Amino acid sequence: MRAVTVLASFLLAIKALPAADRVESLYQMPDLSFGLYSGYLPVAGTSKQLHYVAALSENNWQTDPVLLWFNGGPGCSSMLGWLSENGPYSIIDGQSNFTKNQYSWNKEATIIYIEAPAGVGYSLCTDSKDDCDKYNDFNSADDSMQAFVQLMTVKFPELKNNDVYITGKSYAGIFVPRLAERVDWYIGNCTANKSCPFVPKLMGYIVCNGVTDYRYDNLKGFIDTAYWFGLISTSLWNDLINNQCYENNPPVAQCNQWIDELDKNLTNIPVFDILGKCWTPTIKQTLSECGGQSSLNFDEKRQMTAHRYASFIKSPLSSKHVGANPPCTYSQPLIDFMNNAAVRKALHIPDSAPEWIFCNDAIIGNYTKYPNGSIEVYESLRGKYKMLKLSGDTDLAVPTSATKGWIENLNWPISKEWKQFFVNGQVGGYTEERENGKFLFATIHGAGHMAPQWKPAPSYHVVFNFIKNQPI
Structure with a gap:
């Protein structure tokens, strides 16, 4: 009887979250009882609205960490992460239907996928004065910062005391540290002025096969x-x-x-x-x-x-x-899935939104990249937050050798030497810790650019042991 009461309370609490954004049912995804949400996050003073999809933790969303996820490009949709990499359901290469993902990251965390910058995927930018195809590493981070505050104060205030990790892949090797830099500034400003609606519990960031330093990632x-x-x-x-x-x-x-x-x-x-x-x-x-x-x-x-x-x-x-x-x-x-009329309706996508595409070429073509990448953020946030750099070792786009180059160039002291780790009796990859465990570099053996997609078990093993401060 107590179990029934607890379940009823849990379901009632889920309903109390942003009801208008709740996805009640979705084609090929039969069980959404964990809580799936899709909606928009406006950027104040502009026509920009960033689209998000949130999958609540299946374990305990009220206390489990919140992971923000960004894909790269710059100009590619973060729905790729939701649909094929680490979401509750995924399509395996060569198949046409979604299946339950036993290594979904929402097993132990609430993961929120944000399509950024505005104009990517189903994110909207409708006024030309907002320079809808002219972004750089800094103004895109500013917009994502506004979206984050909206998420935690308007959409999901129940999560504002949860630990937060900013995560992503590919060009999100720039997006993620730059947003962490913004959040760090916000925390400092809020602490000093005591005038913010909440103070984020930023614990760190996680970058999968991400570009970082153009002296090496080239x-x-x-x-x-x-x-x-x-x-x-x-x-x-x-x-x-x-x-x-x-x-x-x-x-x-x-x-x-x-x-x-x-x-x-x-x-x-x-x-x-x-x-x-x-x-x-x-x-x-x-x-x-x-x-x-x-x-x-x-x-x-x-x-x-x-x-x-x-x-x-x-x-x-x-x-x-x-x-x-x-x-x-x-x-x-x-x-095909994202442009299915029933899927668009279930995700609360307005009829005025254009067709969903993987990457917005206008944004890619006009995007201004900061020549230093994001390597300076690692230096400025050194020791303040946990950092995980995950690298699938068969990636040609952001090779492991290039990542090792900029890590060596940081010259941070090694606290745990290079070693193998095992998952299900097989070598999952290799790890090395620096800065007394604050910085972890992990390779995923036999995985490419989309390590969580192609080698889900070792990727999950590394990510959640990192979050829990447990040995890899």
Whole structure:
């Protein structure tokens, strides 16, 4: 009888959360009893509204940590995280229907996916004066900060005393630390002035295969990884490296020819998982993912190169190189799902919202990247918060070797040496701790760019042991 009473209280508490945003039922996702929400977070003084989806913790949402999740691009939808990486349901590559994800991060945390900046996915920006396709690392962080405050004070005030971690993947290696920087400032200001509606309990941040420092996360890392995985010849590698063809303005005219040869060698090699299957898209699908032909100069025989898809890679490539290497991602079922009329209605998407696409090419093309990346945030927040850098070791876009480069360059003291960890009796990857455990670097063995998607068990193991301060 007590169990029934507790369950009834739990369900009543869920109903007390933002009722207008609650998703009561959803195509192919039969059990939403944990509590799924979808709605909008307005940015004050603008037409911008950031779309979010929240999956409450299945364990105890009232006390479990809150994880904010951002995908990268910059300009790609965070619904990719919800639908294929770490959400309650996911579509496995090659399949067309969602299945329950036994390694969903909402098993032990409330995870909130935010489509940012405005104009990405179902996030809205309707007034041209708001420069809806002109973002940078700082104003996008400012907008996300406003969204975060809205979440914790208007949408989910019941969660404002919970621990918070900011998480994300790919170009969110910039988004996540920059938002953490904003939240840290907000905490300091609130503490000093005692005038804020709440003081966040920011515990740290988690970045999966994220770009961080352009001195390492660049075309050179891409070239080196292609060579060490046996994808290009020694002579081509020597030509590219010895002649510094990875520079934005390569000193040797022949670099373009060598880079063309690099692209040819990588045809049908998945940029996000070197050892994975290449899911060759139709030209219609590729255009849908990228928001149309506005600046990509597609024709029916030419699809995106690895470099264009991983747009944060600093390289001398121009639009004429679009076409040598397809992105190889499996995506059409996600596009179909998000544009299903019943799904849009269930997620409370207004009729005026455009078709959902993976990435907004106008935002990608006009986005201004801060040349220092986010590495300086690691320095400024050093010792104040926990930091986890997760790296799938078969990623060509943000290679593990490049990540190790900027970590070594930080020169922070090692507190626990490099070691293997095991999950289900197999090597899950390797870890190294610095700053007395405040900074954890973990590789996921055999995973690419989407480690939580392709190696869910070891990724889950690392993330939640990190959060719980338990040994990996």
